[in-house]
Amino acid sequence: MHTVIFGRHLASMNRDLPPDIFHIATGSSEPIYRQMIEQLRRLVAGGQVKGGDGMPSVREVATALGVNPMTVSKAYSLLEGEGLLARRRGLGMVVAEREAQFHDHAARLLLLQPNLERIAVEAKQLELEPAAVIAMLADMLK
Amino acid sequence: MHTVIFGRHLASMNRDLPPDIFHIATGSSEPIYRQMIEQLRRLVAGGQVKGGDGMPSVREVATALGVNPMTVSKAYSLLEGEGLLARRRGLGMVVAEREAQFHDHAARLLLLQPNLERIAVEAKQLELEPAAVIAMLADMLK
Amino acid sequence: MHTVIFGRHLASMNRDLPPDIFHIATGSSEPIYRQMIEQLRRLVAGGQVKGGDGMPSVREVATALGVNPMTVSKAYSLLEGEGLLARRRGLGMVVAEREAQFHDHAARLLLLQPNLERIAVEAKQLELEPAAVIAMLADMLK
Amino acid sequence: MHTVIFGRHLASMNRDLPPDIFHIATGSSEPIYRQMIEQLRRLVAGGQVKGGDGMPSVREVATALGVNPMTVSKAYSLLEGEGLLARRRGLGMVVAEREAQFHDHAARLLLLQPNLERIAVEAKQLELEPAAVIAMLADMLK
């Protein structure tokens, strides 16, 4: 799969992530490449994926997901532009060391904040009881 | 705020709604017409807008929002197809009497459910403490 | 080409830039989309293109340059991600207002700095006389 | 800096070059093998490296730079094809005697010319004052 000829040249590459780290909802209106981007962002922020981890190759992911390699490539490129992935030319992509630091709990919570705010606005427009909304969310989080 | 342009004295004290009942985030990735549709649905379900209320004209809304009249027209047409608005020939759109009934609290909560579920999924991927997420939402709902 | 139906809906759109603002060296090893990106960055920094200016459409540029629309689209998308362009959905791209501010002379000089530093390193490795290098550059800048 | 590993006493006091004569920017978009080629060309033209000097082995350079030996080998092969390096069977590569002559100052300046022209073009697109550009370069060349 990824034959290493000279062991020491990828000192920073920890492990190769499996091609099935991405889970795509093909029915969703959200573009495939965008689903991939947001998933990887969360995986990194949550610590499931660490800096230096070797990403599965574009072709591997493409076959695993049954999508066109260009679609995967687009996601990778955008993640590279974002600083989350780094290219090892001729070798593949790795999770960037600097950017992919653990976010602490507070930082991760901040990532959810804008989405929570949207919920709050909608709940108010619906004139819902705060307690009922909170109870529903609490139930889902179990 | 609620300036009445043409006093329309009909049965059951209904009002003419102002052109600024919609609040559009032009920067959002959500289409304008869809923002309008969902806002009106919530306003009706929450009771801020009642059956028989007169909608502002396409042109009024378009200028108030700085949006293409075609976009407003599209939203109105879809809401009409949905049964939430009704066309009164020569008089413009009014909120439909039959469809636009108060939803009770449980029904309104159901409208929020899918969005809450998205939040729950994201919170789990971020490995957030349920208590922290709930506390944040509770704070926003005050 | 760009028929405006209702004049007031694009208050911030100053003028439509011609499709030939880009000059592509097809022989270059530098990718087409990257040439476009760097050219627009410089045009904005230099003030030749201002915030609010309407970009020519993807299809116009593509035919003017004789390249695939997707190539132009890629450049536009990356420039949007960079904040230099903004999408007006259904209407096309405009130069972003916030990002596309005049750079003053000092700021523009900073854009050239890294490239100049590369030159300096190379000149030293070639053990060139500073005066000769400077004279050559001065001649080219006339 | 110039540590001699194996004293090789041949005609015309030539040295063994250290494995760290190359300085690679792995983050650069310029390919590693190309960086190596251009650096060696400049070092030879500038006289820091002379005909007959012994190049460090592929393996030495690869480990010193943390680069794949194939990459170093590719650079060496291309430099050999160019005539700048020569293969001494069983002894490794040496800098070629015939090709690796001092370039006089004018010839070396010519090597820098294309890069300077790129700078000039960019400076014009940025509408920079020639004097300011020249001053900045002069400062760097000190």
Add this chain to the structure above:
DNA sequence: GTGGTCTAGACCACT
């Protein structure tokens, strides 16, 4: 009309 997404396939550069 606008841009966005995805597919299929070819070719290239780098390691």
Add this chain to the structure above:
DNA sequence: GTGGTCTAGACCACA
């Protein structure tokens, strides 16, 4: 083997 670039063409959503 790796990713990058470009083309050609189809389909969609938005205004």
